[in-house]
Amino acid sequence: MDAVIRMKDVSKTFGEVAALRNVDFEVGANEIVGLLGDNGAGKSTLVKILTGFHQPDPGGEVYWKGQKVEHLSVARARDLGIEVVYQERALADLQPLWRNIFMGRELSNRWGVLDLSTMRKETEKLMTTAMGFTSAAVSADSVVGGFSGGERQGVAITRALYFQAELIILDEPTMGLSLTETRKCIDFVLGIKQAGKSAIFIDHNIFHVHPVADRIVVLDRGTVAGEFRKGELTLDGLIEQLSRVARTGSLKDNSRTAS
Ligand SMILES: Nc1ncnc2c1ncn2[C@@H]1O[C@H](COP(=O)(O)OP(=O)(O)OP(=O)(O)O)[C@@H](O)[C@H]1O
Numbered sequence: 499m500d501a502v503i504r505m506k507d508v509s510k511t512f513g514e515v516a517a518l519r520n521v522d523f524e525v526g527a528n529e530i531v532g533l534l535g536d537n538g539a540g541k542s543t544l545v546k547i548l549t550g551f552h553q554p555d556p557g558g559e560v561y562w563k564g565q566k567v568e569h570l571s572v573a574r575a576r577d578l579g580i581e582v583v584y585q586e587r588a589l590a591d592l593q594p595l596w597r598n599i600f601m602g603r604e605l606s607n608r609w610g611v612l613d614l615s616t617m618r619k620e621t622e623k624l625m626t627t628a629m630g631f632t633s634a635a636v637s638a639d640s641v642v643g644g645f646s647g648g649e650r651q652g653v654a655i656t657r658a659l660y661f662q663a664e665l666i667i668l669d670e671p672t673m674g675l676s677l678t679e680t681r682k683c684i685d686f687v688l689g690i691k692q693a694g695k696s697a698i699f700i701d702h703n704i705f706h707v708h709p710v711a712d713r714i715v716v717l718d719r720g721t722v723a724g725e726f727r728k729g730e731l732t733l734d735g736l737i738e739q740l741s742r743v744a745r746t747g748s749l750k751d752n753s754r755t756a757s
C-alpha cells in the first residue's frame with residue numbers, strides 16, 4: 499500500500515543554513531513514526547514542509563497517498579487531512595471548549611445559522627468518550643485557558659480525530675507536561691493508532707517515543723541518520739545507537755573504515 503505521505507529528496511535552506519539535506523521520509527497507513535533528533539536537527543522544519551508552511555527547495559517532492567502534490571499550501575495540507583498539534587498555540591484560551599473543538603469548522607443548521615446546541619452536545623459527548631474528562635468542574639462551556647497542558651493536548655488531538663485527520667503531527671507534545679499528563683498524552687497517541695490513522699510523534703525523550711512508535715527515524719544536522727522498526731531494537735540498543743549518532747552523525751558502524 500502507498501504511504502500516506504512521502505517526501506523525496508527534500509532539502510530546505512535558510513540563507514546559509516541547510517536545515518534539511520536530501521531527506522527521504524515517509525509515513526505509512528496507520529503507522530506511528532517517532533522522529534528523534536537533537537536541537538536544530540531539522541525536525542520542525544520537516545513538519546513545516548508537510549503542513550505547507552514552508553516550501554522545499556527546488557527538486558524536492560512530496561507525495562500524498564501516491565500522488566505528487568505540486569504545491570503543498572497550508573490550506574491544501576488541511577484539506578488532505580494533515581493536522582498539527584502543538585502544546586502552545588493549539589487552542590484559543592479565551593474561548594469555551596466547544597468553540598475550540600469546532601473552530602474554523604462550525605456546524606450550522608439548514609438556514610445557515612450556527613447550530614450552537616449540536617456543537618455543545620457533540621462536545622459533551624467527546625469529553626466523556628474521547629477526552630476522558632471526568633471532572634464535574636469542566637463542561638462544554640468551560641473556557642480552555644484554565645486547562646492543564648495535558649488536557650489541552652487531549653482537546654487538540656480529539657478535535658483532529660473528530661474531523662477525520664489522516665495524519666496527526668505532534669511536535670514535542672510532552673514538553674512541560676507532568677508525568678501523569680505525559681502518560682495521558684502518550685495514551686492519546688495510542689488512540690490515533692486505534693482510530694486507524696497515522697502520526698508523527700516528535701520528542702526529545704526516547705522513553706516517550708519508543709513505547710508508541712512503530713518506526714523511529716533519527717535526524718541529525720538535517721539528514722536522516724538512520725531508522726529502525728519497533729522490535730528491531732530494544733530500548734537499550736536504541737540509546738546506544740543514538741549516542742553513536744551524536745558522536746558520528748550516522749547509525750552505521752564506521753569504526754572499521756575510519757582510521
Ligand atoms: N525560519 C528559519 N530561518 C532561518 N533558519 C531557520 C528557520 N527555521 C529553522 N532554521 C534553522 O534550521 C535548523 C533546523 O531547525 P529546526 O527548528 O527544524 O530544528 P528542530 O530539530 O526542530 O530543533 P528543536 O529540537 O530545537 O525544536 C536550525 O539550525 C534552525 O536555526
Ligand SMILES: [Mg+2]
Nearest residue numbers: 541542543669
Ligand atoms: Mg523543533
